[in-house]
Amino acid sequence: MDLSAISPTLLVASLMVAATPILLAALGEMVVEKAGVLNLGVEGMMIMGAVTGFVAAIETGSPWAGFLAAAIGGAAMALLFGLLTQVLLSNQVATGLALTLFGLGLSALIGQGYVGIKATSLGRIDLGALSDLPFVGRVVFGHDPIVYLSLLLVLGVWAFLRFTRAGLILRAVGESHDAAHALGYHVRRVRMLAIAFGGACAGLGGAYLSLVRVPQWTEGMTAGAGWIALAIVVFASWRAERVLVGAYLFGGITVLQLNLQTAGARVPVELLSAAPYLVTILVLVLISVRAGRGGAAPADLARPFHAST
Amino acid sequence: MTALLELEGLTKAYPGVVANDDVSFAIARGGVHALLGENGAGKSTLVKTIYGLVKPDRGRMRLDGYPFAPTEPREARAAGVAMVFQHFSLFDALSVAENVALGMETPPPIRDLARRIRAVSEEYGLPLDPARRVGDLSAGERQRVEIVRCLLQEPRLLIMDEPTSVLTPQEVGILFATLRQLSAQGTSILYISHKLEEIRALCDAATILRGGRVVGGCDPRETSAAELAERMVGAKLSAPKAGGGAPGDTLLRVEALSLPPLSQFGMPLREVSFELRAGEVLGIGGVAGNGQDELLAALSGERLATPGSVVFEGADVSRLGPVARRRAGLLTGPEERLGHAAAPDMTLTENAALTGAARKGMLRRGFLDWGRARDFADEVIARFDVRTPGAGVAARSLSGGNLQKFVIGREVLQEPRVLVVNQPTWGVDAAAAGAIRQALLDLAAGGAGVIVVSQDLDELLEISDRFAALNAGRLGTPVPTAELTMERVGLMLGGAHDMEATHA
């Protein structure tokens, strides 16, 4: 095995790229769960974002149009979930699963004419001399805009939940919908907005996969990324800054695993490809050991709300 | 005095029930107005209408002479109406300051707010730390959060919905002082309660509701409690008779029972010890959240205790689960009817099997005999006068009182050696409550031991032979009920255990 083939600079730079889809999706889902809704359809929304983003980017020639379409596509899927769970009061777990199964099927259908095409690249932000700095230049200043957007979003969500009144209301709704309702807050409206935001984020994450990371469309290309995003929310104990840590940790494992494969490590390829999933399980186990049961989860997570009076 | 708020012909109907029927009365400026009525009389619907949570089908309101029709609480708050809720309006995981901010229209930045919370809480003698998590507060402190939240908005009308149900008598005294101070400053108070003595002590006007209608108004200071009660209930009640008789052998012995809390915001049990004898009713009082649920879980077997801490008829049952304890004859009835004592979406037959399977012979090699379950359900329905179309309906379709009769009856008819019930008559109409109390007394008279855990002191003093108070997870020494005064009870609830020791 040739470990010298692994460059630490590239490793860290590609780590950020590998982590971005999951970071976006996990951040969105965290907001949804903070509002007291468990949407297990992240995988479905991501894959729909991946396909709508890819198709829009190819048809218009603009990757930006692609990302916009992906956010809309993800949000549309999420609102479908919102309609079922918030208005028709269906079971959130079952509906989330349905969203994933439906998304996987529908995305394959939409994307069937686009397999094997390569998307136009988004390009890096060129910061001139800064980007030419050794290591730091490539790692900190050499990325595409979406990577920076995702980091800004982390900051934004953190500040929103912590400092704004709307953020306080969102947390209150997730903590106790009955109390929020009694005080006159619109539980369903707040939750719908959160759900739509979560869907848009998942869509963006999916589009990042199909437009930047891979960059082409293949069926089922999210390969569990949405589920891993869900695990990261638990890992992060519903805090934005920890979502970032979790996603980058996960990105690191993915990239390291790929690098080890190309470097010809004497570990079975299948074990390396399974590594991200095994690590996710391990992380889930470790958090359960640490947190006991429940922990920092919003108190009304996944409980249906029906204003009876 | 001129009227601040006038109600005219307010009517609100829900499917199958008219909650408010042509309700009219007026609240005076600076007055303390009582709204009096049994559970289900329509008090909650009426205050929700005033607070903008419920839209009336007919009728109108005038505030300060101007039409007042809030479509949401925000509008009501803007008009100067504030409300302290009975349940469900605080967020456990958020801080006191955040909770207060959520109840305000345009809250100042958190730091300013914290300062104002301190100022108001000092002014009215309601000490409160703005940075603490609400989930860690006692029931009394939680209520202070709500009151301070209202006071910060300088309301013209303050609505208090059953504010004393979770307070000790001493805390009630503090609350009343605050309310009198407010009233003297010109704030009107609408005080909802079914506790007559409180209303007579505090209020200067009263409106009595029964079955959604106004059945009269009066000056409670000049009306006797008996008269108020009669107008509120509408019929003379048959008070349960004490069983009497000398207590027999010790059936249940609890020794130094300690348990960690059920949940993050629960209460641990600390060294709880008592004995229960055959033929006696032991009343355990205490303000909600002082370990009642934990005690019930430890006795039912839902939570296992350290060996030797729960001894039933000479055998150590502390490590046995609910099924084994039931088999031995130790039965329990939890507080929450829907979701704990009964499965809401299951039929009464299935709910009969929920606890009755073993003692009523419904099991044969692991298979359930649904025919016997149905017979048992029918028996409970017939003997306890449960109003239902049949045993095939879902538990949640029953009214609170009827379901309570069913779940208590289900345990009583299994002929327990010991029955432990928590809040057996909570939210139940007077007639049903009387029937339930009588059933518990009959059970004790038949030689069983009964433990009644309740927050209703009147109830406990009425039916129990001995009384003990649960405070912060500690149980005081049981005292014969006959020796008790209300003041002593208040001290016991407040946790003054030393006094009992010197007294005993």
Add this chain to the structure above:
Amino acid sequence: MIRLERRPTPSRAWGAASPLLAVALTMMAGGLMFAALGKDPVEALRTIFWDPVMGEFAWYFRAQLLVKAAPLVLIAAGLAIGFRAGIWNIGAEGQYIVGAIAGAAAGLAFHPSESVLIFPLMVVCGALGGFLWAMIPAVLKVTLGTNEILVSLMLVYVADNLLASAAVGWLRNPEAVGFPGSRNLAQWEASANPELIAGTGMHWGVVAAVIAVIFAHVLMTRHLMGFHIRLAGQAPRAARFAGVAPARLVLFCLGLSGLLAGLAGLFEVTGPAGQISIDFASGYGFTAIIVAFLGRLNPLGIVAAGLLMAVTYVGGDNAAANLGIPGAAISAFQGMLLFFLLAVDVLSNFRVRVGRGALA
């Protein structure tokens, strides 16, 4: 304005009618989808739903129906029991794969023996493989409280990689130079799971599915365990009050559903699929989730739902061959069905009222 009003007692009539309504709505929406793809919707729906059952070549398709329905019903019967208890095993696909690998490996260890004991041994090992794979989330859940949804799902991807390594590595047919995939188990008499009655598609998997459905039905309606499972799902606190031990329920439900999924994998690999190959995983484990819900988590309903879903598979292949409707359309169609079902389910618990409350 439309309002929802909770029914005092869930409506049995709507409970039975809502799957039918959902199927009807899905057919309409599916018709629109086919029209959007430029196909004649009536023709497409007829090809998918009518031809496999009643069409000219139905004699051939009907056999296929049982072949497709058997694994779906077998897996869904197990999943539904867990779903009833609020225990969400969504990793049946992984248990299905591991069951197939475990069973195949056990059999291949004795190749080329012709002992009659080999097939029974494979069945036992297949069931055991699925059971043990499901025990991973189960044990983690009961000992540490780890979320079983995420763990069981992650294990699907692990099983996928296990399958790949078996197909190209340790279970590869040594006689097939260069081709991935194990020996053909269907053509080796000792391990084959043949058609029991020619032309019907009836194989041991169908027999197992029928037994599983009867077992599940008796368990859920007559046995105390079934009562406790329903109780735990509907009112967890009441279940603990009744004396249900949640940990035992988790182990039982996950274990049983894993075992049945493992069996389904074993019967598939020894019969219709024939060998362990990279593309052995066909998504039955996920489709079975839809089947479980469509069957209202009721064993008998699951038989009907499994057959219906089998029709969409067979009809979908048929439509792909004859009308050029892509296979993905069928997965979208199946997902849509679950959506509509969840949406119309509201009718059994709520009454829909239009306009303001009529009561005055």
